[in-house]
Amino acid sequence: MLEQIAPNGLLRHLITLDGLERALVEQLLARSRYYLAGADARAPRDASLHGFTVANLFFEASTRTRASFELAAKRLDAEVLNLDVNTSSRIKGESILDTIYTLEAMHIDIFVVRDASTGVPDMIAESVAPHVCVLNAGESNTSHPTQGLLDLLTIQLHKGDISGLRVAIIGDIRHSRVARSAARALELFEVGELRFVGPQEFLPDAEEFPQAARVHEIDAGLDGVDVVMALRIQKERFDEDSEIPDGEEYFRRFGLTGQRLKHARPDAIVMHPGPMNRGTEIDSDVADSAQSVIREQVTNGVAVRMAVLAQVAEYIRAWRSAQS
Numbered sequence: 001m002l003e004q005i006a007p008n009g010l011l012r013h014l015i016t017l018d019g020l021e022r023a024l025v026e027q028l029l030a031r032s033r034y035y036l037a038g039a040d041a042r043a044p045r046d047a048s049l050h051g052f053t054v055a056n057l058f059f060e061a062s063t064r065t066r067a068s069f070e071l072a073a074k075r076l077d078a079e080v081l082n083l084d085v086n087t088s089s090r091i092k093g094e095s096i097l098d099t100i101y102t103l104e105a106m107h108i109d110i111f112v113v114r115d116a117s118t119g120v121p122d123m124i125a126e127s128v129a130p131h132v133c134v135l136n137a138g139e140s141n142t143s144h145p146t147q148g149l150l151d152l153l154t155i156q157l158h159k160g161d162i163s164g165l166r167v168a169i170i171g172d173i174r175h176s177r178v179a180r181s182a183a184r185a186l187e188l189f190e191v192g193e194l195r196f197v198g199p200q201e202f203l204p205d206a207e208e209f210p211q212a213a214r215v216h217e218i219d220a221g222l223d224g225v226d227v228v229m230a231l232r233i234q235k236e237r238f239d240e241d242s243e244i245p246d247g248e249e250y251f252r253r254f255g256l257t258g259q260r261l262k263h264a265r266p267d268a269i270v271m272h273p274g275p276m277n278r279g280t281e282i283d284s285d286v287a288d289s290a291q292s293v294i295r296e297q298v299t300n301g302v303a304v305r306m307a308v309l310a311q312v313a314e315y316i317r318a319w320r321s322a323q324s
């Protein structure tokens with residue numbers, strides 16, 4: 001298994017939250033809070049990435065993650081390369097690794113990678129030069145570590161200590177890297193109760209998250225929770241022979257409406273990683289309500305990505321210093 005932590009103890013790659021020490025995650029969250037104070041500023045908050053080049057390689061669609069990694073890197077004074085994969089030589093048959101080696105020859109320091117296949121960020125991290133870092137920006141249905149961090153940060157900012165909280169994740173959890181990373185982050189912070197709510201075919205196998213309660217009826221799933229996270233149906237990850245549920249029928253059974261939200265605590269927050277399908281997994285009235293923190297999640301995402309970039313830059317600086 002890939003070592004995300006370098007022998008000198010510094011974070012080099014961020015591929016998954018699995019196996020990370022809680023102390024390191026707390027350090028990343030503290031750093032994120034520091035950058036959050038300047039998240040609205042146009043000017044870089046500091047020059048932690050001055051002299052570094054970040055390449056964003058998104059082999060799968062993205063709005064939030066891609067834009068926030070780019071802004072985060074620029075606000076730390078990095079040079080940023082956004083490879084347009086649709087006009088890159090990958091469509092002429094070049095492999096991902098040859099693309100990586102080509103860009104590495106242009107002195108990229110940090111690769112930010114999203115891919116539809118499990119294992120791609122890991123494979124790239126195993127293959128790059130020793131001074132290069134890789135950050136997972138979303139990997140199939142497996143892992144989305146910076147999303148897990150921004151979700152944890154958002155919950156902490158509203159609710160404080162995670163350990164007393166009841167959290168319901170509703171919808172297509174089986175196909176969701178967001179749910180997996182959020183669940184891992186919440187477990188690391190000893191969440192009081194984690195509920196997976198959805199039809200049986202949308203829930204992961206019980207052995208993957210043995211501590212999560214599994215509820216197939218939304219009102220019961222929402223009962224008394226502090227945090228509600230709604231997820232879209234990830235049609236692009238269904239097997240060819242699987243039936244995709246009808247949106248209207250799904251909304252009737254599992255859509256998050258204002259009426260249903262009344263089963264949660266009155267001060268419950270509503271989260272969604274985006275992109276939202278209003279009228280399928282969430283009603284517009286709820287998405288735009290005072291309980292919704294969906295746009296705050298986006299703001300927090302920039303700060304989290306600044307924190308992660310600044311953290312791995314420390315590894316690169318230490319490596320450069322050891323060479324000189």
Ligand code: CP
Pocket residue numbers: 061062063064065066138147273274275
């Ligand atoms: N939450 C998330 O990963 O959104 P994007 O697909 O827009 O990056």
